[in-house]
Amino acid sequence: MAQARVLVIAGSDSGGGAGIQADIKTITALGGYAATAITALTAQNTEGVQGIHPVPPEFVASQMEAVLQDIGADVLKTGMLHDAAVIEVVSEQIRRYAADIPLVVDPVMVSQSGSRLLRQSALTALRERLLPQALLMTPNVPEAETFLDRRITTVSHMQAAARRLQREFGCSILLKGGHLPAPELVDVLVTPDGEQLFEGEWLTTKHNHGTGCTLASAIAVSVGQGLPLEVAVARARAYVRKALETAPGLGRGCGPVNHGHTVKDTLSDFLTPSPPSPNDD
Template identity: 60%
Template sequence: MQVSGRVLIIAGSDSGGGAGIQADIKAVSGLGGYAMTALTALTAQNTQGVTAIHAVPADFIREQIRVVVDDLGVDAIKTGMLHDAAVIDAVVDTLDACARDVPLVVDPVMIAQSGANLLERSAIVALRERLLPRATLLTPNLPEAEALLDRTVSGAAAMEEAAMALSDMTGGSILLKGGHLPGEDLLDVLVHEGIAHSFHHQRIATRHTHGTGCTLASAIATGLAQGLTLDAAVARGRRYLLTAIRTAPGLGGGDGPVNHAHTLAREAVERGAAD
């Protein structure tokens, strides 16, 4: 696979490999991009939960971003876990200094799968006021959208209105993900340049969905880094993720990881057939 598109990922580590920066690297690589990283936190976790977190100092996060961009360059940026206001300020200040015009995909990691809040109130304010206005695309799930809007989003009919409201708030594009809704027909809503687009898919019966938000955001960032339009990057990213969920390896006793490597396996089969 030819490598195309440099993606800088600013996010936390998942020692279980299913989410966080490990999932980001796998998704970028699986789609033929080149992944670079700035770690914001280390976690001890597996498919059943997080047992410990070690935060990375804001100054060291700033330095990771600076040296990577200065030497390797960057075509798109993706942010994930930014755990407090100081980290958000450091990331925004550094990106303003060295990567102001680079497309930015923000996965607002705010609420854990257990429902626990991952950000303090001051960090949510910093996220709204500093990071979100820089985002080319924001990719919240429904609980995150509700936290950002300070209101409930009750059902599919309210999703387009919520996505439009978030776009008005940030000035950028929004991909609102409807996986938390009940039912078998799931909806994602993309608002881009003031126009709403709907994506429908059938719910996949599986518990192996750990890291899907990280994976999708990084897949979209890779498309932007490779010169795809936002619409095309979102459509390809969703296809990549849905196949990764359908072909999940079934690891762990809890919410297991998806199959980030399915594109590489298909390429190997095709190459072998050609040989």
């Protein structure tokens, strides 16, 4: 499979479980090449976000321009954009240098620990500037409720919400059901051409930090590798499921998943002595 170039525009997670760190690990583990434009630095760990230090919007633009003018990209993925000024420059850089490149938007609004990561004033910019440029948006239920200003409590509510978001923004919508109390885990994909439900069994674990970032990046790299969107979603869900099942159990709080589960352990290749060469004395 092709080594897709993925430019990720998102915030950094000092704990390594989410954000840019999760994006890079995911893209690499699935055979892509990750480049980045960092929008904010966070001080955080498995117990929560202790601080956010925004990167100036003009420097976010400089990072994007530097990558797109040299390395290029097969797909773009956004995560934490934090405020309206950053969204504006990201949208403008996409218009100037990447208008024909697929864009996956993870509308990161609130961390799993409850910290707000997107200012309220940025919602308008997200709606009006960035989402019309997107191929796909991947909201969870609370994020979809924020967009629509309505409660979502059933799978049928999810389907109706995803259809409405798709009509409003024009892009495909993957509405994730991880926050919904239901017998099965259900995600809803609505595209301009139709609708598909992805179902699975619940997995009980507290080590699920960064799953939203991870899923969106897994979809993005798969799209960049040429997979149809439905196949990219299925592949990404399978990747995240295995990452959850094999989570390393780090930290006192909501720990990271195992992003590297696709990578073969070759340590023994380095520790096993090589046989002597016929030319050795």
